[in-house]
Amino acid sequence: GAVVSQHPSRVICKSGTSVKIECRSLDFQATTMFWYRQFPKKSLMLMATSNEGSKATYEQGVEKDKFLINHASLTLSTLTVTSAHPEDSSFYICSADLAGVYNEQFFGPGTRLTVL
């Protein structure tokens, strides 16, 4: 099956620092990747849609200058949380669109961000 990796799996940082999270599709090319945020016991909240070679599309209420997304290649998208604050602490999950016969989406294992 299609495999999506995320790195790091867990990160703790001080308030005011920036954190970069990588999302890679390991065995397929993904024109589109999605970034989600998930609060405890809640559903996935779409933050942005990342398209290779173009600017990401952010959902309403998501600050694009706060959450920088770069989709540099067909196998890599990065999310940078800039000037992180404790309220940014969350579980961040990416997914990649396997545009094969039809639209399928595969998720990474997630990154737990804790901002002190």
Place this chain on the structure above:
Amino acid sequence: QQQVKQSPQSLIVQKGGISIINCAYENTAFDYFPWYQQFPGKGPALLIAIRPDVSEKKEGRFTISFNKSAKQFSLHIMDSQPGDSATYFCAASEAYNYGQNFVFGPGTRLSVLP
């Protein structure tokens, strides 16, 4: 019209029992309905998916039933096991609309008692 409703919010089942989770959608353009299983601290994993050209799909202990006219679909877990305890999300999308995000249900927390 983009919403996917899911029930129940939580479910407790005895080992060996049948777990049933229901979802309903409104957008008739949706034609791909996956179910995801998520364990705590992990990303969602694709469990099983169905296209509307069939009314049922079975993979091992997991079965999706699909009712196109009612715009409803459900996940049945037969012989539920403690290892099935997880959160389950249904989703819907347009199968050939590449790059479009899926619409997810709010999730169902399943607990299977030993």
